[in-house]
Amino acid sequence: MAEALILDSEAVNALAHASERAALAERARAILTVAHERRALVRVPAPVLAEVCRGRRLDAAVDRILNGRGIEAISLTPGCARRAGALLAKANLGSDHAVDAFVVATALEFGSAVIATGDPQDVSRLAAGHRQIRVFAI
Amino acid sequence: MPQSAAKLSVSVPLALAKTIRKRVGARGLSRFVARAMQHELEREQLGAFLAELDATAGPIAKTAIDQARRAWPRL
Numbered sequence: 167m168a169e170a171l172i173l174d175s176e177a178v179n180a181l182a183h184a185s186e187r188a189a190l191a192e193r194a195r196a197i198l199t200v201a202h203e204r205r206a207l208v209r210v211p212a213p214v215l216a217e218v219c220r221g222r223r224l225d226a227a228v229d230r231i232l233n234g235r236g237i238e239a240i241s242l243t244p245g246c247a248r249r250a251g252a253l254l255a256k257a258n259l260g261s262d263h264a265v266d267a268f269v270v271a272t273a274l275e276f277g278s279a280v281i282a283t284g285d286p287q288d289v290s291r292l293a294a295g296h297r298q299i300r301v302f303a304i
Numbered sequence: 305m306p307q308s309a310a311k312l313s314v315s316v317p318l319a320l321a322k323t324i325r326k327r328v329g330a331r332g333l334s335r336f337v338a339r340a341m342q343h344e345l346e347r348e349q350l351g352a353f354l355a356e357l358d359a360t361a362g363p364i365a366k367t368a369i370d371q372a373r374r375a376w377p378r379l
Contacts, residue, residue, distance in 0.1 A: 169376075188361040195357055195364050196372035202350050204376065207343070236350025278377045302375040 167277025171201035171208045173237070174269050175217035176284025176304045178210055181237075182218070182227035193304050197282045202236075206280075209240040211272040213265045246271045257291045267292055273299050309334075 173181070177194050184191035201208050210232065219225045231237055250267035254260070259267070266285060270292040273279035278298040283289045286303040293299045328336045358364075 184357050185360040191357075191361065192364050192368050193372070195354070195361075196368035197375065198350070199354055199364070199369055200372040200376065202347065202354060203373075205343075205347060207346065208350060231353070234349050235353040236346040236348070237353075238346065280375055280377070298377055300375055300377045302372065 169204060169206040170273065170276040170279045171197060171206050172269055172273045172279055172281045173208065173210050173214070174266070174281065174283040174285070174289070174304075175214050177282035178214060178218050178228060178231065180304055182224075182231050193302070194282060197280065197302050197304075201280075207276070208237045209272065210237060211265075211268050212239055212242045213268040215239060217265060240272060240275075242268060242272075246275060249274065253292045257294065259288065259292065263288055263292070270296075270299070 173194075177197075180187070180191040180194035181198065184195060198208065215228070218228050232239055247268070250264065250271040253267045253270055254263060257263075257267075266283075266288050269281060269283070270289060273281050273293070274296060276298075280300045280302050281289055281293065282302045282304050284304050286301050290301045293301060324336060325333065
């Protein structure tokens with residue numbers, strides 16, 4: 167099964183504004199470079215868009231990285247949403263962490279995955295016990 | 305395929321065609337080829353995006369790349 171790099175809102179924002187904030191984006195660019203080397207798919211779970219699309223100016227920056235850049239948004243299926251719920255229950259986390267859980271559940275759809283995130287603690291907690299997933303702090 | 309489909313006529317090496325047909329069957333061929341084309345397209349687009357970032361934001365430190373390489377799962 168395919169390998170993937172999953173981007174959370176912090177990673178998307180870093181890449182969307184990489185030219186203005188070069189230092190902040192370095193880790194996001196590095197993990198993206200290695201995804202390219204490894205021929206991994208790069209995906210943004212649809213719920214992450216709810217965190218980064220906050221008005222025309224910000225949306226335009228997000229659109230730039232999702233439009234013909236080899237980074238694709240991935241729809242949330244009912245099965246994936248249910249899995250996210252199970253992950254929240256197991257990690258004893260509430261619905262305020264729902265987007266993090268969707269991110270981890272999306273990563274579980276692939277054979278193996280790296281999650282690039284600004285919230286490595288909570289994401290690691292949700293991904294605990296899944297050896298095929300690694301968490302990379304942005 | 306949910307979107308409307310285009311019929312393509314392409315030539316590929318005979319041995320490759322045989323191996324792929326054996327693996328996916330005649331009915332699975334379109335799906336296999338479409339997925340491979342999509343993946344290759346994304347890879348080229350991603351490479352171009354990374355090159356553009358190098359040009360506009362400057363190159364990234366080799367240490368950052370090394371750290372990112374170590375981040376992948378070893379299965």
